[in-house]
Amino acid sequence: MKYALKLLLYAAGGFIVAYTVMFTDILNQINLDSRWLNMTVFVLAIITVVLSIIGYFQLKGTAKDEDMDEDLREQYKYRKFSDLSLATHSSIILSFLAMGxxxxxxxPLWFVISSLVxxxxxxxxxxxTSKLPKQLYPERNLPEISDARYADKLLAVSDDGERHVMLNGLYKAFASTSALLFMSLVILMVYSVATGNAQIIGMLLIGSILLISNAQYVLSIRNKG
Incomplete structure (x- = not known):
């Protein structure tokens, strides 16, 4: 019942967003100012790439700094690596979005080529970045990122506190992603009906992702024994 109510809430939210976009001047403004939108995404991509580069070399330097207090250094490495991971993931998405x-x-061609770079x-x-943990924590037997059983091995070498933090974050990400995808499905449906421009492929893709991700989650916890 609680899950069904959440779906109804997400559907209502998606409908409100779609209605606002369809029956206001927002969509026309986006179409008219598409170059500004493209440049905004491009600039954000540049910023995140620069932050990734700076963060990477800062972490590399910290790994070799023996003068810093050990507890402070561990805290700094953990937070800095989290920030670096966010920056690198964001830069990939934004640069690919700018290119698309x-x-x-x-x-212009320079824009597309620059986005590709x-x-x-x-x-x-x-x-x-994915190889940094082994350099930051050489004393720990961390698995290679290319290992087919990377997730299982990473959990195996982590303590209970680290597992709790990781699994809590992953579950929150899964829940929010499912909710946002469902809202996107509603928005595409309302958009298709309102404009006559059917977004069938997009709806099928989002629906497939929702089905696969939820089935994978449920089956993984169902077969835990």
Missing amino acids: LGVISEM LFCLSFAFQIF
Whole structure:
């Protein structure tokens, strides 16, 4: 019952957002100012890439700094690595979005190429970032990111507190992602009805992602024994 009420709430939220966009001047303004939108996303991509690069080298330097207090250094490494992970993930998404928007809206060639370069940089630093934990914590037997059983091995070498933090964060991410995808499904449905521009592929993709992710979650906890 509680889950059903949440779905109804998300559906109502999605309908309100879609109605606001469809029957106000927001959509027309976005279409008219698409170049400003593209440039905004492009600038945000640059900022996150720069933050990723700076954060990466700061963490590399901290790993070699023996003068810092041990407790402070551990806290700094943990928080800085979290910030770095957020920056690298955001830079990948924003640079790819900028590139896609540039192609769709026929932006100048330099814009598309620059977005592609940003995406490649973001992807490269994502790879570098994934290898940092082994350098930051050489005393721990952390698994390689390429290991097929990386998640299981990472949980195995983590203590109870670390597992609790990770699993709590992952569950919150799963719950919010499911909710936002469901709202997106409602928005696309209302948009299709209101404009006559059917978003069938988008609705099918979102619906498939929701079905697969929820089935994967339920089956994983169902078969835990």
